[in-house]
Amino acid sequence: MQKQARSLDEWAEVLRAEEMPIFSNTAQQIFVALDDKKKGAMELASIILQDPNLTAKLLRVGNSPYYNPSRQRISTVSRAIVILGLQMIRELTLACSFFEAILSSANKERANQEIALAIHAATQARALAILLRDESPEEVFVAALLNNIGHVVFWCSSNKQVVKIHQLISNSGLVAAKAEKNVLGFSLADLGKKLSKSWHLGGLIESAINHPESSDKRIQTVCMGGRICEAIKQGWESEAMAACLKELHRLTGEPIELIKAKIKANTARAVDIAQQFGALDASRFISQEHGGPAVVLHEEERPDKKQLQFQVLQDITSHISGNIDLNVLFEMVMEGIYRGVEMDRILFMLLSPDKNSLSEKISLGWQKQADSDKFHVYNDDANGNVLFHALYDHDGQWLKPSEHAALYTTQINMSLGRHECFVFPIRVEEKPIGLIYCDRGTRNQALTAEDFSSAKHFVKQAQIGLTLYRMKTHKS
Structure with missing residues (x-):
């Protein structure tokens, strides 16, 4: 049975934890990554890649x-x-x-x-x-997009109180803010402030949500987006539009x-942006504001495995044809x-100088308690294990618990689990320096x-990229 929120705090918690858990988790992870100077592109990429829908939307935009x-x-x-740059991707990830x-x-x-109002503003x-x-x-774009987050999230909620307030606004003729307070006991602007803190x-x-009257230039830029949209609604010859144009003339x-x-x-551009983000129905409302019909775009079909593999291989080829960044390559x-x-989990590990341990460098798809939880596997199993057994095989190995039971040692079972997997060594001058492990x-x-052949091709x-990098650095 759905919880009925009664207070501002309850509403904020329902919307944060029950109605929008994906956004709640992603937003917090993004801002943790933003605050930590040591975290970079791969940490952000990991956040995005956890959600295939988010990945597809971000790449389309x-x-x-x-x-x-x-x-x-x-x-x-x-x-x-x-x-596009790390900062722009961070902002677009939040928007997507x-x-x-x-x-x-x-x-x-x-x-x-x-x-529609949020995108237009x-x-x-x-x-x-x-x-x-x-x-x-881009930071201004996202701040303006989320400036009325209390309104957007409330009206997109499936809670029964939404219907109640909608009816009150429609039937009583009350101003929206009064109707909100009559039904909820608080305004949706207050809800936005609470959500911005809980998220x-x-x-x-x-800053823009909590201090809209601030004289800060960037806050005023954010708020001006909403003022422009409100002025358009009142008409191009209205007093609101005249005041808006006067302020924009002063600023620019x-x-x-x-x-x-x-x-x-x-305004016309906002229609296209709404469609790029998948907000096709909302794009029609933006279009109506400037009197033109929206051209409805259909959601872009996702490429199949072969097509996606080809596209990613093209990206890799483009990268290794120029200045190679090994982190980006891997x-x-x-x-x-x-x-x-279409693997569930993948791990890139480096071999220690003494060749007695493998340590995580990059991982995708793993559910961890904390970012600091890195994988370490040691070469101390009597008869070897899944990783160290495959490390010295030139072509990599396809291992199965049913066929290679002895290699699934206690250490492997506790860290990686007992799963069918592919393991490919990474070599420099025919000597292993690490490996890539993947499974479902x-x-x-x-x-x-x-699958084995496709994964091997990427490795x-x-x-090739590693060899080219070494050749270029030795020349210089």
Whole structure:
């Protein structure tokens, strides 16, 4: 039975933990990564890759002309970070995660109106930020997108009280804020403030939500996005629009007529952005605001395994043709096996100088208690184990508990589990320096010869890249 929230704190907890757990978890992980200077691209990539829907949405948005004007094809999260930059990917991940959480078949008209307003305001704010030479227009975009988060999340909720307040607003003629307080005992703006704290959104997002009257230039840029949208609703000849244009002229120094033209262009652009994020129904409401019909785009079909493998291999080839970053190379190889071969878990480990232990360098798909929980496997099993047995096999091995029981030692069972797996050594001058381990230990689906061949091909690309890197560094 669904819990009925009665207080502001209860509502915030219901929306945070029950209605939007995916966004709640992702948002907190993103901001932990943002706050930790030691964390970088792979940590962020791991957060994204945990959710296939989020990964697909981010890559679709990242390939759009709005965010990727150079039109360099991006097939992996790792390459998206290289091309678009870590900061932009962090902001886009937060935005995509937000849409992933709120967009569903349950969305009604009012919910889509709120989503439309959020996207439109964010687009206007980002455009203004660019005009004002802001240091991070994407941060402004996300702050404006989430500025009315209390309204958006409430109206997208399936809680029965949403229906009650909707009826009260429609039938009583009360102003929205009064209807909210009559039914809930608080305003949705208050809910937004509470959610921003419970989600630990921090930074510009939380500052703009809690201090909209601040004279801070960036906060005012965020809030101006919403003001522009409200002015458009009241009409181009309204007092609200005149005041808005006057303020924009003061901020930018541009002529009023040019500002009006840019606002209209940004409104049209917001329709396209809404569609890129998958908010097709919401895009129609934005379109109605400037009098034009929205061109409905269909969700982009996800590539099949072979197509995805080919695309990722193209990314790897592009990378090793230029200046090779070994971290990026192995991240792309790992992502290629993880997504392209559809493995549940994958691990890249390095061999210690004394050759007695293997330690985790990169991992994807593992459920860990903390980021500091790194895998370490030691070469102290009497007859070897899964990892050290395969480490010295040139071609890698396909191991099964039913056929290689002795290699699944207590150490392996406790750390990796007892799963069918592929293990491929990584070599330098024919000597092993580490390995890549992968399995389907979450879904427990069988592996195939085709899977082994595909994964082995990605590992070969890692070997080629590693060889080219060594050749280039030795020359210099």
